[in-house]
Amino acid sequence: MNANSPTGSGYWYGPDDRLDPPGAVLQALREYRNVEVARRRSTRDSMGMGETDLLALRYLLRAQAAGEQAGPKDLSRILGITTASTTSLIDRLVNSGHVRREPHPTDRRSLVIVPTGATDAEVRATLGDMHRRMMAVAEELSDEEARTVVRFLRRMSEAIAEPTDHGGN
Known part of the structure; x- marks a missing residue:
């Protein structure tokens, strides 16, 4: 099993082998970020920029x-x-x-x-399918689920943006 998958032996499982939901959420967020970064790099490379x-x-x-x-x-x-x-x-x-x-x-x-018009067409060709797939996933969420995800991501953004206190107090 892959340690990066929820069924693997990653750190998000407790000592009793029960799922640690906060750890699993953070791992899923990391996996999404890694895939997104790789896709951006691929897009930049394909467009030469x-x-x-x-x-x-x-x-x-x-x-x-x-x-x-x-x-x-x-x-x-x-x-x-x-x-x-x-x-x-x-x-x-x-x-x-x-x-x-x-x-x-x-x-x-x-x-x-x-x-230029060619730029719009190039970006659509390069990213259009991916954006459509992402939108389809987001459209599967209920209104309540969407609010929960948005609230979570905004709070995560705030948590990351907060300066770190290195003073030790």
Whole structure:
């Protein structure tokens, strides 16, 4: 048996071989995270780009779908990177054909960054099936189960985001 499966000999079983539910939940969360990280890496590799590039494209595609304009300052803010890094990022994405710079429709001093139609099609082809499968799993949840999962994940996010007290008190 695999120690990473709930039926294996992992640490989430107590000394009496009964399932330790909190440990099993954390292990399932780790397994999901490992699969997600591997999938992201595979997606980045297949598209020939880094994590920040892919995050930028995701943001730009969402903005486009919402009918919003996104400029370099928006990318800097969302990605938490410097102006110089943003310029390099945009240059890479323009050179790879994933985005183009266009004049802002109302502010002639500004630019907007627009994903190309080919980018939208590439992202849909690369991630569309996975997103549909994920949505199908989420749609299987009852309203109560969905609220429980959302509450759990939000609380886990808060627990991870809290600074660690290294003071020893």
